[in-house]
Amino acid sequence: xxxxxxxxxxxxxxxxxxxxxxxxxxxxGPQHPSTHGVLHLIxxxxxxxxxxxxxxxxxxxxxxxxxxxxxxYRQFIYVTSRMDYLSAHINNHCCAxxxxxxxxxxxxxxxxxxxxxxxxxxxxxxxxxxxxxxxMDVGALTPFFLAFREREMINDIMEETCGTRLTxxxxxxxxxxxxxxxxxxxxxxxxxxxxxxxxxxxDELITDNIIFQNRTKGIGYISKEDAIAFxxxxxxxxxxxxxxxxxxxxxxxxxDKLQFDEIIETGGDCFARYMVRMKEMKxxxxxxxxxxxxxxxxxxxxxxxxxxxxxKGEFYSRVExxxxxxxxxxxxxxxxxxYRIKFRxxxxxxxxxxxxxxxxxxxxxxxxxxGALDLVIPDIDR
Amino acid sequence: xxxxxxxxxxxxxxPSAVFEEGGxxxxxxxxxxxxxxxxxxxxxxPDLSFDYLxxxxxxxxxxxxxxxxxxxxxxxxxxxxxxAKLDLNQPEIESVSHIWRTAEFNEREAYEMFGIKFLxxxxxxxxxxxxxxxxxxxxxxxxxxxxxxxKL
Numbered sequence: 001x002x003x004x005x006x007x008x009x010x011x012x013x014x015x016x017x018x019x020x021x022x023x024x025x026x027x028x029g030p031q032h033p034s035t036h037g038v039l040h041l042i043x044x045x046x047x048x049x050x051x052x053x054x055x056x057x058x059x060x061x062x063x064x065x066x067x068x069x070x071x072x073y074r075q076f077i078y079v080t081s082r083m084d085y086l087s088a089h090i091n092n093h094c095c096a097x098x099x100x101x102x103x104x105x106x107x108x109x110x111x112x113x114x115x116x117x118x119x120x121x122x123x124x125x126x127x128x129x130x131x132x133x134x135x136m137d138v139g140a141l142t143p144f145f146l147a148f149r150e151r152e153m154i155n156d157i158m159e160e161t162c163g164t165r166l167t168x169x170x171x172x173x174x175x176x177x178x179x180x181x182x183x184x185x186x187x188x189x190x191x192x193x194x195x196x197x198x199x200x201x202x203d204e205l206i207t208d209n210i211i212f213q214n215r216t217k218g219i220g221y222i223s224k225e226d227a228i229a230f231x232x233x234x235x236x237x238x239x240x241x242x243x244x245x246x247x248x249x250x251x252x253x254x255x256d257k258l259q260f261d262e263i264i265e266t267g268g269d270c271f272a273r274y275m276v277r278m279k280e281m282k283x284x285x286x287x288x289x290x291x292x293x294x295x296x297x298x299x300x301x302x303x304x305x306x307x308x309x310x311x312k313g314e315f316y317s318r319v320e321x322x323x324x325x326x327x328x329x330x331x332x333x334x335x336x337x338x339y340r341i342k343f344r345x346x347x348x349x350x351x352x353x354x355x356x357x358x359x360x361x362x363x364x365x366x367x368x369x370x371g372a373l374d375l376v377i378p379d380i381d382r
Numbered sequence: 383x384x385x386x387x388x389x390x391x392x393x394x395x396x397p398s399a400v401f402e403e404g405g406x407x408x409x410x411x412x413x414x415x416x417x418x419x420x421x422x423x424x425x426x427x428p429d430l431s432f433d434y435l436x437x438x439x440x441x442x443x444x445x446x447x448x449x450x451x452x453x454x455x456x457x458x459x460x461x462x463x464x465x466a467k468l469d470l471n472q473p474e475i476e477s478v479s480h481i482w483r484t485a486e487f488n489e490r491e492a493y494e495m496f497g498i499k500f501l502x503x504x505x506x507x508x509x510x511x512x513x514x515x516x517x518x519x520x521x522x523x524x525x526x527x528x529x530x531x532x533k534l
Contacts, residue, residue, distance in 0.1 A: 058510035066521060101406075228433050228456055231484030242456070249459065314405055316437075316452070327437050329452075342439040344452075352487035381510065 023051060028366075030059045036133060036370075037377030041354075048362050053355045061381040068341045073099050073173060073308040076338065081167035083343060084379035086126040087321040089118045092171035097252060098317035098328040099173040102310035108299040111175030112253040117291050118158075118170060119319075120284040121188070124195070125154040126322035127235075127277045127284075130374050134274065135206050137371035138215040143206060150195055157187050173308060175301030188292050192285060199281060207278065216270035220357040220369035223268060230356065231349035234324025235280060236373050239273035241266040246320040260287050270372035277374075309336055323347055323374055347379035383429070383460045391430065392462070395423050407452075407461040414449075414466040418476040424453060424462070425481050431455050432462060435478075438488035440496035442523045447473045447496060468498060477503035495521035 023044050030040040038059035044052040064083065068076040077095045081088040093115055100107060107115075132147025155165040160181040162168040170177050181187075206212050222232070227240040237244050245262040247255045263279040265272035310332035318327045324346025331340040350373050358366050383391065385408050392399055392410055402409035412420060424432040437452035447468040454461045466475055477500035479486035489500045490509040497519040500506055508515060518525045 056509070058512065061510050063520060066525075225433075226483070229483040231434065231436060231482070231488075244456075314409075316406060325436065327452075329437060329439065329450075331441060340439075340441050342437065344437040344439075348487065348491075349484050352484055356483075 022046070030056075036375060039351075039375065039377050039380070043363070043366070045363060048364070050358045050361050050363055050366055053358045053366070055351055055354065057381050059381065060378060062378075064382045065341055065343060068338060070337060072336050073310060073338070076341070077171065077173075078167075078169045080343070081169055082378060083345065083382055084321060084323060084326070084347065084376050085166055086129065086376055087122050087323065087326075088167050089122040089170060090319055090321040091326060092169060093119060094317055094319040094321075094326050094328045096171040096173050097319065098315050098330050099308065099310065101317055102313070102315045102330065102332060103173065103304070103308065105174050105302055105304065107175055107253070108302055109254075109296045110298045111300050111302070113291055113295050114176050114180060114300060115171060116253050116255065116258075117188075117288060117295075118168075118176075120287045121154050121157065123322045124281055124284045124288075125151045127281050130277060130322075131202065131206070131281075134368075134371040134374075135212070137367050138212060140206065140209070140212065143202070146198075146202065150191075150198060153191050153194070157184065157191060160184065160187065172301065174304045175299070177301075179300045180295070185292055185295070188288065192288060192292075196285060199278075199285075203278060207274075213271065215365070215368055216274060216372070217267075219270045219361065219365045220372060221268045222353060222357050224266075226356060227268075227353070230353035232324070232353055233346050233349065234321070234374075235263075235276040236273050236324065236350050238263060238276045239265050239372075240268040244325065246318050246325050250318060252317075252319060254291075258287055258290055270368050273372040307336055309334065310338070318344075321346060323376065323379065324350060343382050345379045345382055347375055347377075348382075351375060351380055383458060388430075388460055388462060395427070396420050402465075405463065407463050409463045409465065411465050411467065414468055414475045417464075417466055418478065420464075421476075421478045421481050424464075429458075431457050433457075433482075435482035435484055435488075438485055438492065440492040440498055440521070442496060442521065444470075444523055446470050447498060449475055449492065449498065451478075473498040474501055475499075476501050477506075479503055495519055497522070 023046055026043050028041040028043055030038040040056040042054040042056055043050060064079055067079060077092050080091040080095050083091050129147050129151050132144040135143035158168055159165045161184055162170040222240050224241045227237045227242050233244045241264055248262045260283045263276045265275050312334040313332055315330045316327060318325055326346055327344030329342040330338045333339040357369050388408050389401060400411040424430055432453040432455050434454045434456050436454055439450050441448045441450060447470055449466045451464040468475060477489055479489060489503055492498050493500060493506055494508050494511045
């Protein structure tokens with residue numbers, strides 16, 4: 001059986017409009033290394049020029065929103081770790097914030113600081129892995145292996161405290177699930193000292209590389225107005241000059257007491273988005289340094305009832321994940337489970353701008369454009 | 383604009399608007415028939431300039447459906463939630479994808495998950511569900527799937 005040929009025929013029969021005679025329609029994915037997951041793009045080409053990119057989603061859709069309707073307010077948080085698996089902590093954080101908003105629950109200062117520390121470590125790991133994957137997308141293989149070295153160190157720190165490496169499930173309504181591991185501060189200090197040396201080295205290795213710059217500068221341009229209209233957020237939008245960092249605009253936990261900059265570049269191309277993430281890593285390091293020796297003593301979890309019931313109403317919380325603005329919208333009817341829950345995922349909106357960015361570009365550059373968007377498919381297919 | 387100023391301005395623009403109490407942001411209930419001209423005013427009015435549509439979703443209330451639009455302005459940072467009540471058997475509302483480009487994708491999701499028809503949408507077809515999907519819309523409350531477990 002030639003499985004491949006069947007798949008091609010199926011995809012080619014998808015309704016499609018906008019193609020002219022002489023155009024070539026090709027499928028990228030759903031199993032293609034450069035799509036970083038099971039993303040399927042139907043691309044219309046004229047020669048080597050991209051005319052249209054049509055994403056076809058749903059290969060790993062798990063219907064999380066529907067699933068969450070039958071889970072309690074404690075249970076549903078764990079499902080969301082599987083959404084954007086590279087920012088699992090931050091997803092959990094957003095859900096916990098939304099439930100706390102409904103319960104009007106005050107989170108103890110120690111838990112707030114632990115949450116922010118974990119978020120920033122996650123952001124570091126995510127951006128750093130992205131750095132390796134993006135460099136690989138445009139042809140540099142070594143960074144991919146280098147990126148995993150530091151990411152493993154962060155995963156080890158997470159494992160000690162949370163018990164797992166990827167889907168941490170550490171945030172609970174009212175605080176965090178367990179106290180920090182006794183070695184946590186020591187390990188983070190060691191890691192930061194190591195990472196600070198390495199990040200300059202990595203900067204030198206890739207940022208100033210002329211081949212890398214040729215592959216990313218002027219590629220995948222999107223203007224500030226278009227980025228807002230497409231609902232783009234996160235580093236991808238900040239590369240176009242959009243001020244959209246939720247940590248600055250709508251501070252949660254202790255972010256308003258911290259010293260850090262919102263990184264904004266105005267290039268609007270892949271290189272600008274790359275620079276935003278590189279600079280953001282340095283900001284994350286600075287945030288961790290400000291907090292690591294100042295973790296207040298006290299409870300790591302507020303006292304909550306065994307069964308949580310949100311009052312009738314609507315609650316919306318938003319946080320800044322490594323990919324952009326994540327929103328959790330809960331409609332409660334006063335029961336122990338949400339009536340309706342909506343995850344506004346950053347990747348979904350960022351992906352919608354892909355067609356606009358790639359139009360008129362060469363097919364070889366499409367990989368760079370997709371890479372710079374930092375798409376995580378489970379985040380799009382929720 | 384503060385919540386109260388926004389409320390005055392909206393009721394000037396659309397006298398038929400009904401405001402909901404409570405909630406973090408100003409909630410306004412509108413008739414789906416007036417959504418398109420109202421959306422255009424929200425976007426283009428210089429002192430409102432709602433240019434950022436950050437959450438589009440449908441809700442199944444069993445007796446009716448509703449569309450919820452979360453709007454925000456990147457200039458003034460004020461936020462508005464617009465809700466439109468739709469008929470359960472024939473849910474239809476005008477598409478706003480030419481005003482906010484992000485609506486194009488989000489409306490496609492609401493179309494397949496809730497079966498809401500967006501009038502004058504440029505490209506209304508399935509995005510997440512497999513091609514040739516037959517049967518009920520998965521996010522409706524009466525949807526049951528005996529084969530693939532979706533209830534835990």
